[in-house]
Amino acid sequence: MNLTIGFIAFFISIVIPGILFRRFYFYGEFSKQFNTKDPVLHSIFFSIVPGIIVQILCLIIYHFSLGFESSFLDVFVIFRDVTSDGSNGTQEATKTFIDNDIIRFFIYSLATFIFSSFIGFVCSRFIRLQKWDKKFKLFRFKNQWYYIFSGEVLNMKKFEEAHKISFKGNKGVDQNTLMTYADILVSVSEQNDRKELYTGYVADYDLKSDDITQLDKVYLIDTHRYKKKNKVLDESGNEIRKEEIDEEGNPTKSRNRIKVPGDIFILKVEWY
Structure with a gap:
């Protein structure tokens, strides 16, 4: 039972925010990078890191906006007790949380879901606006065919440098491709x-x-x-x-x- 509760807590707190972040991060021509047909374990694995980052941001915002009645250490104690098999006993902070704060937790989780969707939406648009995906491979989307067919591949660093030394003297600057x-x-x-x-x-x-x-x-x-x-x-x-x-x-x-x-x-x- 404890393991089941622990998995549910982990899924709600980490996995779902990560999935929502990825769903709204990949949009338009890049939406196929988020595939609903992916295996469940594959989706969970790639959602853990963004889910943890989103959760940390939400805890910090919650702490400085509304304040915690408990310390950050209590958060880890509660999570450890919920995910453990109960052999080490249950701490007082966990009992208080289950008795008094379980409804607040679900409201907080709902706010986290909305925040993770918003952050995913904003991050991808900001990267595209700043052209980081064309400047740095770290931010580049996997849909290489979009960059090729749209002509944006010509504005990437290696191609710009290649044009500067090629016979096309008018190249090497941002180019717009109609078709x-x-x-x-x-x-x-x-x-x-x-x-x-x-x-x-x-x-x-x-x-x-x-x-x-x-x-x-x-x-x-x-x-x-x-x-x-x-x-x-x-x-x-x-x-x-x-x-x-x-x-x-x-x-x-x-x-x-x-x-x-x-x-x-x-x-x-x-x-x-």
Whole structure:
């Protein structure tokens, strides 16, 4: 029974605030980093550290705003007694807490849940506003594809330094990317190793739920595909090779550019 009460106290005090912090910290394009399909032990493990930090902050705020009738030492004594098997007896502070302060504890826990959600919401927005995720890997979100497709990868330190010494002399400063144009090579048939090239503007994308570092789907607009031109044979069955330069002096193209009908073209990404 004591172990059950101890687990409930631990879950309410540490795990739930940590989960709420992570839920509101990861937002928008980064929300898949908080996955509800994660194993329970995985979610608990990654919620302990933020949960402890949030709990310490709440205790400090509570102490300086309303004041404790008990010392900080009593808090640890109560938590130890609740999580122990009771073989060492129960301290007076724990008995007083159970008899008189259990309702206050649940009200305090509710306030902690709200505070942890607010802190998670504010922290992630503040990091994005200060561009710390682009300056420091410690604050970078795991959704690498967002940084690539949005063009923010160009504003990261290594890429800025690389542009300064590259042939693109106008680079090396903050750049705004409206859309990303992608060339995607698709395997049509594995038997004859047939492939087709699709190009278009990346409107959106999905990540795999079990591994957010991998793409699941890519949504293209204004999509075209490139089809290899059919061989032209003479009467003897030999291929007639066309001139590599056309009449205007431009190189001839070996593939036809064909518009894909429809407003949105969805490509399913398969990883091997």
